[in-house]
Amino acid sequence: MTPPDVVDAWVALSEQFGAKDKTAKDLSTKLRTRLRPSPSDAVPDTEESREQIVAGLAALKAPEGSDIDRPRKRLLEYFQSVTPAARLIETTRDRARTIADVTFVIATLPDYANSYTVGVLTTCWRHCQAAAGAAGYHLDRFYSAWVVRRKRGEQTPRVRQANDGQPGALLFTRVRTDDEQAREQWPIDAVVVLLVGETATAGLDKEALVAALRLAYLWSPSEPLRIVGPAFSGSAMPMRQALQDFAKSLVWKISDAAAFKVPVEIITPAATNTRNKPLLNGLNGGTFPLRVSFDSTVHTDPELLKPLEQRLLDMKLAINRDVAVLIEENTAWGTGLRCDRLCQWIIR
Numbered sequence: 001m002t003p004p005d006v007v008d009a010w011v012a013l014s015e016q017f018g019a020k021d022k023t024a025k026d027l028s029t030k031l032r033t034r035l036r037p038s039p040s041d042a043v044p045d046t047e048e049s050r051e052q053i054v055a056g057l058a059a060l061k062a063p064e065g066s067d068i069d070r071p072r073k074r075l076l077e078y079f080q081s082v083t084p085a086a087r088l089i090e091t092t093r094d095r096a097r098t099i100a101d102v103t104f105v106i107a108t109l110p111d112y113a114n115s116y117t118v119g120v121l122t123t124c125w126r127h128c129q130a131a132a133g134a135a136g137y138h139l140d141r142f143y144s145a146w147v148v149r150r151k152r153g154e155q156t157p158r159v160r161q162a163n164d165g166q167p168g169a170l171l172f173t174r175v176r177t178d179d180e181q182a183r184e185q186w187p188i189d190a191v192v193v194l195l196v197g198e199t200a201t202a203g204l205d206k207e208a209l210v211a212a213l214r215l216a217y218l219w220s221p222s223e224p225l226r227i228v229g230p231a232f233s234g235s236a237m238p239m240r241q242a243l244q245d246f247a248k249s250l251v252w253k254i255s256d257a258a259a260f261k262v263p264v265e266i267i268t269p270a271a272t273n274t275r276n277k278p279l280l281n282g283l284n285g286g287t288f289p290l291r292v293s294f295d296s297t298v299h300t301d302p303e304l305l306k307p308l309e310q311r312l313l314d315m316k317l318a319i320n321r322d323v324a325v326l327i328e329e330n331t332a333w334g335t336g337l338r339c340d341r342l343c344q345w346i347i348r
Helices: 005-016 022-035 047-059 071-081 084-096 118-136 178-183 208-221 233-248 276-281 300-312 332-339 340-347
Strands: 100-110 140-145 168-175 188-199 225-228 262-268 290-296
Touching: 005 022, 005 071, 005 332, 022 047, 047 071, 071 300, 084 208, 100 208, 118 140, 118 168, 188 208, 188 233, 208 225, 208 233, 233 276, 233 290, 233 332, 276 290
Parallel strands: 100 188, 100 225, 225 262, 262 290
Antiparallel strands: 140 168, 168 188
16 A cells, blocks of 8 residues: 555655656656556556656756655655565565564675685684574574586686675674563564675675665664675775665655765674775765775774884894785775885885
8 A cells, every 4th residue: 555645745746847858757647647546557567667657756956855855755755665675575574573573683704606715714603603592582584695506626707606795694683681681572582694705805806785775774774784895995985886876766865865874784703904994984974875894803004004013123124124024906905005104114
């Protein structure tokens, strides 16, 4: 059933259309067909017709806050939210809410299928399970988005598969105590960790991160989006681009983007380049609909290398004379380290 305020927005928008504006009239007809269908309507209720309406509303020019802009945004919000994927998420969420309180966390992990980091990934999985176990959760089930097809003995990373662009998932659950169940309506706590692959040279899978952000947001729009990552400094720029792509899908939902911000909390467990924080925090401001905060559980490169420099000086050793420092050149971390003015003593 169509929400009454959506019908009111359609009526208000239709009243603003000029009688000779054929494009606007056609859009109004499509809106009526979707919102108040009748047996004589020729336009079917299909995904294609929904996309045509979204495109028409997005292309409709109107001054910010005008009599056309306000109902246009409400209609965009509605038609953007009734996609098949969104309906599936809504149905699943409503069913899950009868038994569990679900929290989403997004984690970027080494993509073993596109690199040689299977050992690192295994360690990350163990850490995830150990952290969940310390909090009283156990691994219920998982889904891996990476499919490796190699011949026996072959070491070459596999080519891109059809399931790239989608996150994997770990589901951790915990049965609440009797006292907790007496206070809460759900007997189970569930944490879904959405897994996004990344490599040191190619960065992270932006499509998978955007898909994970959308799922977490559509499930619970009032909750902050939590990201554990990136694992590599080279993924900071792709993460920034993925956040920008995700933000574009929020513009239609927010009437005052300057006043309302969706919180995004990013904590990296490994990336040490000093440019990561300004790169991601630099998204904030103006009408950008996200409020990004970046923090780290590790020290930056200058903080790590300064004690090394002092130790070498105490030993009366000089870089490039007595000690050679090897820096990788095929990753953003290595390039960033060479360009960091606070670390210039390494390469001078």
